[in-house]
Amino acid sequence: MKNDTSETDREFENWKALADKAGSELVTIKLPSPIYGLPQEVPAFLDRESGTVRSVKDLVESYRTAPQRKSGTAKAFTLESFIELTDRHKTEDTVIFANTDWQKPSLTTVVDYHKINSVDADNLKHRINYEFPLSEEWQAWTNLNGKRLSQEEFAAFIEDHIADLATPDEAEELDFQNKFSFKIAFPSQMVELSRGLQVNADTRVKNVLSLQNGTAHIVFEEEHQTLDKNGNRLDVPGMFILSVAPFFNGETARIPVRLRYRKTPGGLEWFYQLYRPDFYVTEQVRRDLTRAAGNTMLPHYEGTPENPT
Numbered sequence: 449m450k451n452d453t454s455e456t457d458r459e460f461e462n463w464k465a466l467a468d469k470a471g472s473e474l475v476t477i478k479l480p481s482p483i484y485g486l487p488q489e490v491p492a493f494l495d496r497e498s499g500t501v502r503s504v505k506d507l508v509e510s511y512r513t514a515p516q517r518k519s520g521t522a523k524a525f526t527l528e529s530f531i532e533l534t535d536r537h538k539t540e541d542t543v544i545f546a547n548t549d550w551q552k553p554s555l556t557t558v559v560d561y562h563k564i565n566s567v568d569a570d571n572l573k574h575r576i577n578y579e580f581p582l583s584e585e586w587q588a589w590t591n592l593n594g595k596r597l598s599q600e601e602f603a604a605f606i607e608d609h610i611a612d613l614a615t616p617d618e619a620e621e622l623d624f625q626n627k628f629s630f631k632i633a634f635p636s637q638m639v640e641l642s643r644g645l646q647v648n649a650d651t652r653v654k655n656v657l658s659l660q661n662g663t664a665h666i667v668f669e670e671e672h673q674t675l676d677k678n679g680n681r682l683d684v685p686g687m688f689i690l691s692v693a694p695f696f697n698g699e700t701a702r703i704p705v706r707l708r709y710r711k712t713p714g715g716l717e718w719f720y721q722l723y724r725p726d727f728y729v730t731e732q733v734r735r736d737l738t739r740a741a742g743n744t745m746l747p748h749y750e751g752t753p754e755n756p757t
Contacts, residue, residue, distance in 0.1 A: 472496045474504065484568055518559065519573035527736055530555055530578035535744045541570065544748040546737040550729035551590075553580040555740060558753045572756040580733065581696040585612055589690060593722050596710070602718035606642035613638055614691035614702060624704050630686025632704070638688055684709070690722065694729050701728040 475494045482488065493502045518537070524530035534544065534557040543561045547554045557576040562569055588609060597605065613635040616624070621632050633641075690703045706721040734750070741748035 475501075477501075517571060517573070519571070521575040521577050524576060524578040525581075527555075527578060527740070530557070530576060531740050531743050533557075533576045534559075534740065534746070537574070537576070538744055538746060540564075542744075542746055543753075544737065544741055544744070544746055545753050546733055546748065546750050547752055548730045548733050548750055550726035553729055553733045554578060555580075555733075555737060556753060557746075561753070572754060575753075580694075580729075580736075583693050583696045583698070585609070585692040586694045589692065589722065590725060592720075593725065594719055596717045596719045599716050599718060603642040606638055610635060610639055610642070612690055612692050614689045616689050620689065620702070620704075624687060628687060628704070628706070630706070633685030633688040633707075635688075637683070637685055641684060694725075694732060698732065701732075703728060 472493065472495050475492055477490050477492050479486065479488055491504050491508070493504050495502060522533055524533055534542070537559045538557075539559060541561050541563050542557060542559050545556045545558065547556070555578045558572055559574040559576070560570045560572060562572070589612070592605065615634050616632045624630070624632055685707060687707060688705050690705050691700055692703075693700045703725065704723040706723065708719055708721065710717045710719075737748050737750070740746075
């Protein structure tokens with residue numbers, strides 16, 4: 449820092465010597481009429497020897513001890529910190545935006561947003577960002593949503609995530625059965641299914657029978673001594689209930705999940721489909737946007753702000 453100052457001092461002395469020799473001088477350029485975003489007067493160096501006018505901005509800026517304006521993006525790791533930071537830096541023009549993309553939801557405060565009821569623009573360079581932290585459980589289920597798995601892979605996945613499943617209550621069971629016409633499985637039934645699939649991982653499928661209540665029977669060609677009382681028959685429910693929090697330390701969402709499979713020459717392929725995962729994320733983002741706006745008394749919008757220039 450000391451060396452930079454010394455070099456600037458030498459440059460200034462060179463300019464001064466040049467000015468003294470040629471009768472050059474520092475002058476002030478005044479604008480004939482106001483231009484938004486520019487000062488009314490700007491300093492310049494009039495070089496009489498070459499007949500040119502040169503900016504002194506770089507020279508003057510080298511002496512700056514503080515930024516000209518606030519800029520940069522602060523990243524908050526919790527909603528509470530986002531609200532507190534926004535409340536600390538807010539002005540009468542500050543606004544909050546919510547990106548409701550369910551895969552990458554976020555809140556962004558633009559402290560220096562464009563002034564209200566004015567055509568004048570602001571810098572949009574001072575921001576506070578909060579990216580909703582998606583929980584590991586939520587990411588595990590959404591990453592495999594709709595993807596086909598082998599019988600062994602699917603069974604292992606269900607076994608590893610059995611704690612994420614929930615027992616449907618009477619209202620859910622009636623609502624989902626009327627809506628989807630599928631029988632909803634209890635967690636214990638999913639455990640029984642996953643273990644039966646693991647036992648029969650290398651056994652060929654003999655037949656798949658679809659029933660009117662939305663379930664299906666899978667019949668394997670061989671029996672195994674560790675199968676349940678039905679021998680080589682496995683009951684496959686049409687749906688189950690997933691109970692996980694989309695966000696880390698957030699509220700739990702109960703999501704119906706459609707269970708599906710395809711019979712192929714190589715065996716059964718399994719996959720599941722979450723019902724409207726976007727809905728649960730979007731609704732939570734909207735609730736948190738409303739909370740942040742209420743605590744800071746700021747206007748709020750669903751969308752993304754303009755890029756700063």
